[in-house]
Amino acid sequence: MGRKADEDVGSAPIRPLRSRSARRVERDAGYALVDEMRDGICLLDEEGRILHVNPSFVALLGGSPDGWIGSDPLLGVHPEDRRRVANLFRPGARARRKGALVYRMQSARGAALQLEATAREFTDGHGRLRVVVGIRDVTERENARRALERHVELETRVAEISRFFVDLEIGAIQQGIESRLAAIAGLADAQHSWMYSFSTGVEEGPELFDWWREEVGERAPVPATRAIAAFPYSTSRIMSGQVYQVTDVDALPPEADRERQDMLARGVRSILGIPIMSGGRFVGFLGFECFDRENDWPEETIMLLRMVGEIFYSALRRRRAALDLRHSQSQLMQSQKMEAIGRLAGGIAHDFNNHLAVMLTNARFVRQEIDAEPEVFAAIEDFERSADHCAQLTRSLLAFSRRSPAEIVPVEVAEVVEGVEALVRPLLPSGIRLETVLARDLGFFRVDRVQMQQVLVNLLVNARDAMPEGGAIRMHACRRPLALAEAAEEGLDGCREYVVITVEDTGIGMDEETRERAVEPFFTTKEIGRGTGLGLAMAYGIVREAKGSISIASEPGEGTTLRVFLPAVEADPKDFDEG
Known part of the structure; x- marks a missing residue:
C-alpha cells in the first residue's frame, strides 16, 4: 500500500501539466487551421478585444498581426454601422447573431471597404467566453447591387415621367417640366438642373426651364444664345x-479656359451637359451642376437622363403642334370668312359693274348729243x-374674289420692283424719302405682272399714309432660302428659295388688334372716303x-x-409656257 500511495502522490502533480500542454497543442492546432483560411478571421476575448488574427485578416485590413492584438475590432467601422457591428461582435450576444452582417469600414491603408461578417460564440x-469572427470583402458585390438598385430606381422614375x-x-x-426637373436633379445627384429647347416655344429663340436646390440659391442663368457664343468649347x-462632362476643373484643356473660369467663379465642382437629338x-440639351463635390x-445614368430629355422635348413638340393646329384652324376660319366675303362681294360687284357700264355709256351719249x-x-x-371711281372699286372687288382672269407667267423681279418705284415716286410728298435696294441675281417669279404691281403699290401707298408728318420708306428685294421655323410660321416650303420683298416705314405703326385684322376685307383705319379697306386684303389674296x-411686323410708334x-423661279422665262 505504501508503494501504491507513493505512486499516487508522485503522479498527482503530473496530470494538470499534461492537460495544459494538451490544451496548448489544441490551441496552436486551431490557430494553424484558422491561419490557412481564405476569409479573415479574428478571435475576441470576453471583453471584445482581439486575441488573434489570421494572415487573411491582415491582408484585407492592413496593419500587422501584433498591432491588431488587444485592439478594438470596431476601429475603422463606419459610425452609422458601429452599433450593429458591436451587437454582433460582443460576447453574450448569441441571440442577436442571425446570419451575416454587411457593414462599411475603412482599412488601415485608408481604403473604403464593405465587409460581410459572421460571428460564433464558444467557451x-x-x-x-470567446467569439470567433469571420469577414470577407464584398465591396464589389455591394457596389454592383447598389448600382443595380439605382438603375432600377432610375428606370422606374423615367417610366413615371x-x-x-x-x-x-x-x-x-411647361409647369410639368419645371417640376420634373427637380426630380431628375435628385436622380443625377445635382444641385442645379436646366433644359434649353429650340424651335418649340411660342416666342422666337430657345425656351429655358431652370431648377435650383434651395441651399445653393437661385442664380441668374446665362441665355442660351449668349452661352453658345461665350463657351464655344462646351457648346460645340x-x-x-x-x-x-467635367468632373475635375483642372483637367480641362487650354481651349476650355472660358469654361474653367466660369466654373471657378461660380463654385461649380462638376458639370454634365446632355444633348437632345x-x-x-440637335434640338436642345439638359444640364446638371454640382457645387458640393x-x-x-x-x-x-447618362443614358437614362438622355431619355428624360427626349421625353421633355416630345412633350414640348406636342404642345407646339397643338398651338400650331389652333393657329391653323384660326387661319382656316379667317380664310373661309374671306372666301365667303369674296364670293358675296364678287357677285355684287359683277352685277353693279353691269349697271355702271350702262350709266357710263348713257352719260357719254348725253354729253355728245345735247x-x-x-x-x-x-x-x-x-x-x-x-x-369711273365706282367701276374701279368693282374691278378691285372682282380681283379680290378672283373673278378677273389672271395671266400667271415668269416675270423678272427687278423689272417689277423698279416699275413700281417709278409709278409711286410722283405720289409721295417731299417729306417722304423712298429708298429701293435690289440684291443681285433676283431672277424670276411666276405672277400676274399687273396684280403684282398692284400689290406693291398698295403696300407703298399704305406706308405713305402711315407717315402724315413725313418719314422714310425702304423697299428691299432679295432671294434666299427660309429657315425651317420661318417657313413653318408662314406656311411655306422650307426646301426651296423665295423672293422676299420687304417694305418698311417709320410711321405710326399698328397695335395687336389692328395687325390681326389688317388683311380683313373692308377693314380700314383711314378716314371715311380715304380708304376702302380692300388694299391689303387684295394683296393678301393675290400673293396666296x-x-x-405676307407677314406683318409692327408696334405702335415703331413703324x-x-x-x-x-x-423663286430657277430658269429663264423662255423655258416656260405662258399662261
Missing part, C-alpha cells in the same frame, strides 16, 4: 451630339368721274394665289415692316 478550455406626360394637358406641360461638343438634329456620372350750259356739262363730267405669303414671300 474555451478554461471556461472563458413618361406616363406623367402622356396624359398631361397641353397647358400644363453638345451641339454635335456629344455628352459634355431629334431625327439626328466632384461627381462622376456613370454611363447608365347742247347744254357749261354747268350741265360739268355735272355730267362729275357723274362720269364718280361712275401665287403660293406665297411697320411687311414682307412678301413668293416662290
